[in-house]
Amino acid sequence: MLVPPPLSLYVHIPWCVQKCPYCDFNSHALKTDIPELDYIDALIDDLDTDLAAYQLKGDRRLLHSIFIGGGTPSLISPEEIGRLLQAIEARIPFSDDIEITMEANPGTVEAGRFTAYRAVGVNRISIGIQSFQDDKLKRLGRIHGSEEAIRAAKLATEAGLNSFNTDLMHGLPDQSIDDALSDLKQAIALNPPHLSWYQLTIEPNTLFYSKPPTLPDDDDLWDIFEQGHQLLAQAGYVQYEISGYSKPGLQCRHNLNYWRFGDYLGIGCGAHGKISFADGTITRTVKVKHPRGYLNPQKPYLVQETQVDDSERPFEFFMNRFRLLESCPKQDFIDRTGLALTVIQPSIDWALAKKYLTDNGSEWQITEHGKLFLNDLLAAFVDEE
CATH class of the missing domain: 1.10.10 (Arc Repressor Mutant, subunit A)
Structure with a gap:
């Protein structure tokens, strides 16, 4: 008999200041101001629609984690993130130790709001740093510099969060082994509780795919991984998944639920969900991808629903x-x-x-x-x- 597993919630915020050339996520470069009031209203309505459709209001499962991803969720004001979290808690009871993660860009204005996000309920921040070298950041299309990245990590340390993550990539265009290890050493020096360290891959439908950059060869990539893994272990980080390292006991609980085949509702543009039921059914869902369609009240949020045989x-x-x-x-x-x-x-x-x-x-x-x-x-x- 299928036992419904722990429940999480993924919230997708689709906007970025600009689209990075390596990114194949569902993100859209800003052309006007974000319609944040309307979008938060739509997210709440999307959640209500799911809860009614899948009869989850009487499910009695607590919500163990929320992950607000993007795009760049930190473009949304703390006030509206707070309104969203209040609405979620009013509909699904939170576990006492719920993990609420929000992705953030190291840009100066956004990083300065970490304390405000914590005040409205966010207790874990994931900072998209990618590199601490300005030439590499420019090549990756990032809008921040190395000084802003360092400042963001220090602000996250000071904000009183339960944990924070730094996102770092290796195998970047024209990156040497020393370059990659230098990035990792800088990240370790900032002492984040969690560090995502993953290799850049060239994905279809990205600018890098149509105009491929020169990447390190396989031998260099192996040396980067082998020496970097040793550096992380020496600094007290434990590898618990392919690209995830954390101090003991500080793994990302939301990601753990994904990899343990847990359940998660997905709300927002292009969000995916997976829900299990006591009758043995496992349902996967996908929401409308483009903001225009998602915010159109005449269209349903759901565009795909499949059963896992x-x-x-x-x-x-x-x-x-x-x-x-x-x-x-x-x-x-x-x-x-x-x-x-x-x-x-x-x-x-x-x-x-x-x-x-x-x-x-x-x-x-x-x-x-x-x-x-x-x-x-x-x-x-x-x-x-």
Whole structure:
């Protein structure tokens, strides 16, 4: 029987000052002032629509985390973020230790508002720094400089938040190994509780895709990762997922819920959601992508709703779960997919023989060898019957 897992909420704010050349997220460069009053009203109405459609008002699950992403959510005033959070809490009860994260740009005006965001309920900030080198920031299309990035991290430290994250990229155009490690050393010196350190990838429908820059070769990328991982470990950071490092006990709870195949409502332009029900149904949702459509009262917010078939659930579960380095309780698979272990046993036996996994009787653990062949491992769970 499927046991509905913990519940989170994702809120998408679609606007940015300008579109970065590497970004394939649903973001839109500002051409006029943000219609923030109308957009917050629409987010609240979107949430009401979901709660009614999926009969979640009597669900009794507490909300464990909220992630306000973008775009650049910190373009929205603290007052309107506060109004949104009050409206959410009035509709879904918060857990006592709820994590409420908001992404922010290190721009001077926005960073100075961290204390105001904390006052209205935000208790975790994720700062999109990407690099501390001005030439690299310019190449990435970022609107801030290195001094603003450092200042933003220091302000986050002083704001009294439960935690904050710095987003940092490596493998940047024309980046040397020393450049990449210098960025990482600067980030570590600022002592963020959480650090997302990920490699730049060139995605379709981006400016970098149509005009590819020169990126470090594979040997340099491996050296950057190997030496950077060592620096982070020496500084007391624990890698808990592919690109996530944190001080002990300060992992991003919202992301953990994603990777553990938890549930999340998604409101806002292009937001995705996943909801599980006690009758065994798992539903995925996608909202209207463009702000014009989303704010048009004549259109529904929902543009796509699909059911996750039993045959798809093993792959979806492990595709998420194997992002994490922690072991996976077998009971989690049963509870969150509603399937018996016998459904996947042939694939598990194959993975054990390949030494991609270990099995201690109650948990599976992906091995170092398995991480190197993750695509092969995941392919074993496609279309299980």
